[in-house]
Amino acid sequence: DQQVKQNSPSLSVQEGRISILNCDYTNSMFDYFLWYKKYPAEGPTFLISISSIKDKNEDGRFTVFLNKSAKHLSLHIVPSQPGDSAVYFCAALPGGGADGLTFGKGTHLIIQP
Amino acid sequence: DAGVTQSPTHLIKTRGQHVTLRCSPISGHKSVSWYQQVLGQGPQFIFQYYEKEERGRGNFPDRFSARQFPNYSSELNVNALLLGDSALYLCATRDRVETQYFGPGTRLLVL
Secondary structure (H helix, E strand, O other): OOOEEOOOOEEEEEOOOOEEEEEEEOOOOEEEEEEEEEOOOOOOEEEEEEEOOOOEEEEOOEEEEEEOOOOEEEEEEOOOOHHHOEEEEEEEEEOOOOOOOEEOOOEEEEEEO | OOOOEEEOOEEEEOOOOOEEEEEEOOOOOOEEEEEEEOOOOOOEEEEEEEOOEEEEEOOOOOOEEEEEOOOOOEEEEEOOOOHHHOEEEEEEEEOOOOOOEEOOOEEEEEO
């Protein structure tokens, strides 16, 4: 039973355009949501997080939107750059943080020149 | 500042053997978590340690154990290795609840 779902295994976007990565969750007890980027043979790199009490958080080219009623969040990357090509993971953290992150299966983002 | 470090980077073991993986946190981070990532999946939570005490445990068998030392570094031990234990093992540390920083991982192959 997957509590965090990334339904798009891959996404192709033209360089300079907006990349939108989506994530759905089922557990209403999640307090924080995080996005990670992962290159092959490396550990995940933290990108941005959002608290469940907010609906938007922005950091440079990255913006995360949270829709609690729909149990949906999205990561927007503007403008997309070739170095953004990687696997992106959505992760969620329950209150207290002791149970660790629950990850989706990831979306492979490909930025085309 | 050094990030999270893990050793070894790669490891090959045979079924039934024991393995110990090591993690050093970012300076000042007191919490260490371990994750297992198999191909095509997201990382799966194994353990969290804070101030040398186990604070959380994922759905893994008792063959998996861990500990944290006074300098906040940590070891993950896996006994009686199975083929299905082949995976990338990731360590993560944090200074705040909402951020976790991962190391490069240890790739374990069980033959």
